Ligand code: GDP
């Protein structure tokens with residue numbers, strides 16, 4: 309079986325660890341990773357979601373934080389701060405820095421991000437085929453109010469890491485998305501998959517930005533394979549992260565059903581066939597089934613690998629019941 313997933317960082321990576329545990333030897337899991345969180349810092353290309361996927365699936369993640377390397381030290385951050393180098397709000401750990409240095413060197417030598425990701429994964433052996441959504445630069449910016457009553461756009465990382473998502477979102481703009489081309493293999497991974505899975509990743513700044521790359525949403529609409537997903541929203545709130553603020557800013561209903569309807573039913577020009585909601589969101593099941601999105605309520609808290617694997621099993625079971 310060929311499974312393709314569209315993923316952000318922490319939520320997607322944890323879920324994929326459960327899904328990977330279910331793979332038979334001849335199954336293939338391709339993960340299309342969001343790269344719109346990427347940022348150039350201190351002259352280095354940083355790809356937070358690709359790295360979270362690589363470290364989590366490769367056993368190098370800091371389990372407690374959910375991002376960055378285990379057993380990290382912060383000497384370089386302290387030294388940069390001592391020089392007064394900005395930004396001070398984004399700390400790169402010493403171990404993590406090596407990844408960004410290797411990536412940046414390879415970019416400067418002319419390799420595309422997709423080839424670099426494959427090279428980095430040779431060390432981490434994530435057990436999945438990890439591909440960035442695009443080799444082109446795409447960076448999410450969040451539009452917020454400025455002091456003079458106007459609007460200004462700041463990089464997503466500044467909004468999230470420096471401002472802790474504490475200011476209202478007026479709009480979300482993926483700069484570069486209009487000209488970005490899907491990375492090699494991405495469109496094929498969607499159109500040739502037997503099942504397409506949307507992990508509980510952020511629907512706007514993780515999966516939404518992947519869908520913004522030309523051809524990906526069309527490939528999802530065109531495929532005969534079932535497209536099934538897992539709600540990142542439980543009882544009207546994101547389990548972690550800033551999805552609440554983004555959904556509110558874009559006027560999207562902040563609920564398990566709201567996210568499913570945002571991806572859209574086939575009849576409405578969307579692509580979602582199946583959707584898992586948490587047991588506390590049982591009211592969404594009837595509502596979604598009524599519009600043609602097959603829905604079930606099951607426990608959706610990724611408290612440990614067993615619970616996550618059970619969630620992934622429920623996702624594949626849901627997909628298996630959907631013949632298109
Ligand atoms: P990010 O790039 O690191 O923000 O990670 P993702 O976009 O892949 O995932 C973020 C989403 O994961 C958030 O919207 C969370 O609500 C969701 N999430 C995190 N932990 C859980 C969990 O245990 N269960 C569910 N259902 N969603 C979760």
Ligand code: CA
Pocket residue numbers: 316317318342345356357513514
């Ligand atoms: Ca992310």
